[in-house]
Amino acid sequence: MKFNIMTLFPEMFSNFISSSIIGRAVKQEILKFDIYNFRDYTQDPHGKVDDYVFGGGNGMLIGPQAIYDCYKDILKKSNKDKITTVYMSPRGKVLNQAMAKEFATLDEMVILCGHYEGVDERALKLINAVEVSIGDYVLTGGELSSMVMIDAISRNITGVLGNELSSDTDTFSNGLLEYPQYTRPRVYENLEVPEILLTGNHKLIEQWKIEQSLEITKMNRPDLYEKYKNRA
Numbered sequence: 660m661k662f663n664i665m666t667l668f669p670e671m672f673s674n675f676i677s678s679s680i681i682g683r684a685v686k687q688e689i690l691k692f693d694i695y696n697f698r699d700y701t702q703d704p705h706g707k708v709d710d711y712v713f714g715g716g717n718g719m720l721i722g723p724q725a726i727y728d729c730y731k732d733i734l735k736k737s738n739k740d741k742i743t744t745v746y747m748s749p750r751g752k753v754l755n756q757a758m759a760k761e762f763a764t765l766d767e768m769v770i771l772c773g774h775y776e777g778v779d780e781r782a783l784k785l786i787n788a789v790e791v792s793i794g795d796y797v798l799t800g801g802e803l804s805s806m807v808m809i810d811a812i813s814r815n816i817t818g819v820l821g822n823e824l825s826s827d828t829d830t831f832s833n834g835l836l837e838y839p840q841y842t843r844p845r846v847y848e849n850l851e852v853p854e855i856l857l858t859g860n861h862k863l864i865e866q867w868k869i870e871q872s873l874e875i876t877k878m879n880r881p882d883l884y885e886k887y888k889n890r891a
């Protein structure tokens with residue numbers, strides 16, 4: 660899958676795309692990143708991309724010209740007339756696992772990262788952007804939120820996680836939060852691994868995991884618990 664990212668701060672992505680699981684997937688050519696600094700497309704002689712907001716209001720807004728020209732260049736380079744485009748925005752639909760899985764079926768995406776007060780509405784219209792938020796809080800820019808979204812998408816792309824099974828048991832995969840997990844040693848600082856996990860009785864272990872998941876979900880996310888119960 661190819662991510663075309665439009666940002667004013669490309670340097671923020673360098674560790675993200677070269678480290679850990681995402682970095683490995685890039686090396687294996689499962690993921691590809693093309694990062695565009697849309698300031699490179701501005702027609703302003705001083706390199707400006709933002710301006711005051713019509714009608715008043717604090718701060719500066721990113722204008723449509725540099726964004727739209729950058730977007731058109733991405734389409735041209737990809738040889739396409741349309742690519743699914745997301746604008747990272749606190750007023751968008753809140754990202755969840757189902758959305759991440761759906762985006763993971765695409766072969767290419769464009770992601771616009773805002774900054775300052777955000778972007779001129781006409782830019783969003785021209786690039787046909789779907790707005791996605793990562794939660795009910797406001798960040799200084801869309802770079803971090805886009806990395807969160809890309810990470811969540813990428814885990815659902817075949818081959819990105821070394822062990823294909825490892826995303827199946829994650830929190831949210833069955834509508835519940837994950838049960839507690841343990842590794843060696845069996846006893847650490849007087850804290851023991853639950854006896855049942857050492858019995859080798861797979862049926863009882865599975866039952867224990869479900870019970871634990873239900874308990875944790877009920878305590879931390881009563882909304883998900885109710886949904887699960889009504890579904891079951």
Ligand SMILES: C[S@@+](CC[C@H](N)C(=O)[O-])C[C@H]1O[C@@H](n2cnc3c(N)ncnc32)[C@H](O)[C@@H]1O
Pocket residue numbers: 746747748749750771772773774775776777778791792793794795796797798799800801802804
């Ligand atoms: C300071 S915010 C702009 C907020 C905007 N004035 C508003 O009230 O909706 C600057 C940029 O950060 C990004 N951003 C901020 N909060 C976000 C969130 N919760 N999810 C995704 N992106 C966010 C967006 O790209 C946004 O354009």
